[in-house]
Each structure stands twice: as C-alpha cells, then as structure tokens.
Amino acid sequence: MLIANLLPLLHRYSLGFDLVAGPDDTVTLTVIPRRIEGGKGSLEAGEIRPISITASAAEIDAEFARGTDGALGQLIATRKTLADQIADQRAAAEAAKAASAEAAKTKAATAPPKPAPSSTSPQPSPAALPAEAKSNEPASLW
Structure with missing residues (x-):
C-alpha cells in the first residue's frame, strides 16, 4: 500500500525514506522528494520539502490503507496539482x-x-512669475 500511494510522486521525483522509532511505539516516517536523475527543469523549494508523519505503526498503516482519501494521499495529490500549476505558470x-x-x-x-524636437518655440522660464502675480506678494495656487 505504501508504494501504491507514493506512485504519483514517483512519476515526478526520486524518493528517499527515513524511518525512525520514537517513544511509546511511535514511528516517524519521512518521505524526501528529490530531483529525478536526468530530469529536466528545476524543482521549487516547496516541491522538494520532506513529508513527515509521526504516529503509531498501526495508524500509519491505516492512513496508507485509506489510499487517496488518506492524509498522505491528499497531500500527494495537492503537491502534484501545485507542481502542475507551477509548470503551467512557467x-x-x-x-x-x-x-x-x-x-x-x-x-x-x-x-x-x-x-526631431523643434527649438523655435520659446520655453517659459521656470523663474518667470505669472502675469497676475505681484513681486512683493507670495504666489497663490487659487
């Protein structure tokens, strides 16, 4: 059931696994997606982020038994959809x-x-006062 659930990821990535026993009979399974040797294109950081599951062995087995309806199946489907969206956007x-x-x-x-711009038209001097302005009063905006 493990390999069948990971098959969608195997089409795009090479997978590494890390399995560690924890306290109280828990197990941590980490699935590490990697670039396929000879694969084209680069992978985004989110695509190669490891998937880690910590639970009892029976709970992990039960999640895998649920197939695509399980947490890992849904996560894999979401990642595949996101990878496809990234490829489409590129x-x-x-x-x-x-x-x-x-x-x-x-x-x-x-x-x-x-x-070419014509130089025959006179350009107003930026320092020139408006006609209605008086030299001893500040200029008004109104």
Whole structure:
C-alpha cells in the first residue's frame, strides 16, 4: 500500500525514506522528494520539502490503507496539482515573454522615425512669475 500511494510522486521525483522509532511505539516516517536523475527543469523549494508523519505503526498503516482519501494521499495529490500549476505558470510566462519580444520587434520595424524636437518655440522660464502675480506678494495656487 505504501508504494501504491507514493506512485504519483514517483512519476515526478526520486524518493528517499527515513524511518525512525520514537517513544511509546511511535514511528516517524519521512518521505524526501528529490530531483529525478536526468530530469529536466528545476524543482521549487516547496516541491522538494520532506513529508513527515509521526504516529503509531498501526495508524500509519491505516492512513496508507485509506489510499487517496488518506492524509498522505491528499497531500500527494495537492503537491502534484501545485507542481502542475507551477509548470503551467512557467510555460505561460515564457510564452508571454516571447510574444512581448516579438511584438516589440514588430513595433520597432513598422514605427516611423520620430521627428526631431523643434527649438523655435520659446520655453517659459521656470523663474518667470505669472502675469497676475505681484513681486512683493507670495504666489497663490487659487
């Protein structure tokens, strides 16, 4: 039942296990996802975070017996969904980046050259006072 429940993870990751006996007949099972040798792409930190379960051996066995309805099955399904969403987002970002670059090339190729700015129009001096301002009074915004 353990391997059948972990099969969805095995399609994407190589898995390591750590099994430790604790007090009062408890057991801690840690499943450590790793990048598959020769696998393409990088994994996000959340994808390779270990899954740790601490309970009695009978409770862990019972959770595995529940299959996809058990805690581990639901966690694996959630991780697979998140990994798929991350892959979709990466693909969408790459597609948008390529489309943006293509649009910029097209725009640059079809845009007419900009005319040089004309220096014949007089520019107002920033220090010049408005016509209604008096030199001995502060300027009003109203």
